[in-house]
Amino acid sequence: MRTPARSPVMALAAAATAVAATVTLSVDAGPAHAATCNGYVGLTFDDGPSNDHTPALLNALRQNGLRATMFNEGQYAAAYPSQVQAEINAGMWVGNHSYTHPHLTQLSQSQIDSEISRTQQAVASAGGGTPQLFRPPYGETNATVQAVEAKYGLRQIIWDIDSQDWNGASTDAIVQANARLTNGQIILMHEWPANTLAAIPRIAQVLASKGLCAGRISPQTGRAVAP
Structure with missing residues (x-):
């Protein structure tokens, strides 16, 4: 038996009901998702930016709903300003990781x-704003390094x-390291290792x-x- 065709009014009413249901679901999902954040951790990636690694890393982070602090070397920020802008556009934060990655404690x-x-x-x-965070290369620091940090x-x-x-x-191993994080803690990663890129979806899950x-x-x- 042939199904009677719906009138335009009936079709509009059905469409409106479907839209209303979608909106209701979207609104309800927001607070529930926010409630799952029982703490925050700092994902950090050193040694960028680059045309070779930054785009893929940013894409993986965004696809998995992650934000991170990118500790950029000045020489690369100067060479690849569009990638610094891409980091900001992807919702990341940009920190200072020195200009040439030297052993600062051996310098004047x-x-x-x-x-x-x-x-x-x-x-x-490059459009990354003025950094407020500094990571000394190799984690090496002393009173002189800290005095210069304070100056800026x-x-x-x-x-x-x-x-x-x-x-x-x-x-x-990279996923397991992230699994050890507790509220407020920070993990060191880098933008160039292929294994780090591969770990991103599982880091989000853990x-x-x-x-x-x-x-x-x-x-x-x-x-x-x-955030």
């Missing part, structure tokens, strides 16, 4: 100043957990299973907090 105060100040300028000129209003950020991705850690969300790093406390 004026050399340290040059490394930090040129990176501040390079990131700002920078908060020194080391890390609580080293993923060892720079040292050939497997994808499994954090979600613990009720942890990727947050920003507070310039006031140096800990991960809500």
Whole structure:
């Protein structure tokens, strides 16, 4: 038996009901999702930006609902300004990781100043804003380095957990390192290892299973907090 055709009015009414149901579901989903954040962690990626690695990393982070702090080297921020802008556009935060990645504790105060100040300028000129966070290369610091950081209003950020991705850690090991994070903690990763890129979807899953969300790093406390 042939189904009677619906009148235009009936079709409009059905469409309106479907839209209303969709809107209701969307509104209800918001608070429920927000309630899953029982704490925040700081995902950090050093040594960028680059045309070779930054686009894929940003794409993976965005696809998996993650935000991170990108500790950029000034020389690369100057060479790839569009990638600095891409980091900002993807919702990331940009920090200072020195200009040429030297062992700062072996340099004079004026050399340290040059490394930090040129990176501040390079990131700002590329559209990344003026960094508020500084990660010394290799995590090496001393009173002289800290005095220069203070001059530029920078908060020194080391890390609580080293993923060892720079040292050939497997994808499994990188995921397991992220699984050890607790509220407020920060993990060291890098933008160039292929295993780190491969770990991103699983990092998102393991954090979600613990009720942890990727947050920003507070310039006031140096800990991960809500974005």
